[in-house]
Amino acid sequence: MSENNWLFKADPKDYSIDDLANEQHQTTSWDGIRNYMARNLLRDEIKKGDKILLYHSNANPKGLVGLGQVVRSAYPDDTALDQSSVYYDPKSSRDNPIWYMVDVKLVKIFPEVIELRELKETKGLEKMMLTQRGSRLSIQPVRKSEWKIIMQLVSKLK
DNA sequence: GCCAACGTTGGC
DNA sequence: GCCAACGTTGGC
Numbered sequence: 001m002s003e004n005n006w007l008f009k010a011d012p013k014d015y016s017i018d019d020l021a022n023e024q025h026q027t028t029s030w031d032g033i034r035n036y037m038a039r040n041l042l043r044d045e046i047k048k049g050d051k052i053l054l055y056h057s058n059a060n061p062k063g064l065v066g067l068g069q070v071v072r073s074a075y076p077d078d079t080a081l082d083q084s085s086v087y088y089d090p091k092s093s094r095d096n097p098i099w100y101m102v103d104v105k106l107v108k109i110f111p112e113v114i115e116l117r118e119l120k121e122t123k124g125l126e127k128m129m130l131t132q133r134g135s136r137l138s139i140q141p142v143r144k145s146e147w148k149i150i151m152q153l154v155s156k157l158k
Numbered sequence: 159g160c161c162a163a164c165g166t167t168g169g170c
Numbered sequence: 171g172c173c174a175a176c177g178t179t180g181g182c
Contacts, residue, residue: 011180035165058180116181134163136179 005142006046007053007130008068008104017054017065017109026106027071031079032087034099038139043074043100045141052104053142053150055130056113063115064150072103111157114150124149 008030010016020028033039052068076097079087092098120131129140142150 009180037165062181133181134179136164138179 003047003050004045005051005053005144005147006041007055007064007140007142009055009057009138009140011058012056012065013058016056017106020054020068020104020106021109023106027103029072029077029101030104031077031101033077033101033139034087034089035138038137039098039100041139041141042102046070046073046102046139048073051107051147053147061113061115063113063117063119064110065113066109067107067154068104069107070102071105074100074102077101110154114153114157118153119150122149122153 012018015028020026030042033042048070050070052070053064054066054068056062056065076094077087077092077099079085080089080092080097080099081094082088087099089098116130119125119128125131125146128142128146129135129137
């Protein structure tokens with residue numbers, strides 16, 4: 001039962017790693033995922049204890065900003081039931097929840113952003129989902145080999 | 159701000 | 171079930 005590695009994307013204008021750092025217990029429910037492929041990963045694959053790369057998209061600079069860990073596995077995303085939420089989805093119901101979320105705890109904020117540009121130039125990350133053209137999935141699997149390479153990049157940061 | 163890539167919707 | 175139209179994502 002080995003743990004798996006993931007990458008969670010967020011637009012820091014919506015939710016940044018600093019927002020996560022300011023949460024109580026530096027933990028948040030990762031709500032608002034409204035893509036079926038990402039949902040399937042959240043619901044079926046992502047387990048408590050799994051480690052996560054946190055990524056800022058649509059940002060300057062954009063790239064990896066830190067590490068998190070799953071502290072609660074999937075449970076229904078209640079923002080889908082909240083009519084006042086931007087994540088409200090009338091197709092979802094308490095009896096038949098469509099959307100799920102996990103709880104994520106901050107592990108580390110990198111002293112500097114590991115930029116997408118750098119990742120694209122790094123040997124061994126050529127096939128990483130993040131570096132592929134047109135890759136929009138907001139919850140992505142990260143291969144063990146890719147995780148290792150990125151951890152080496154992290155260890156070189158000041 | 160542009161636009162390619164992608165997912166979803168809805169007419170048929 | 172197909173697929174064009176549309177909306178969104180996100181890099182550049």
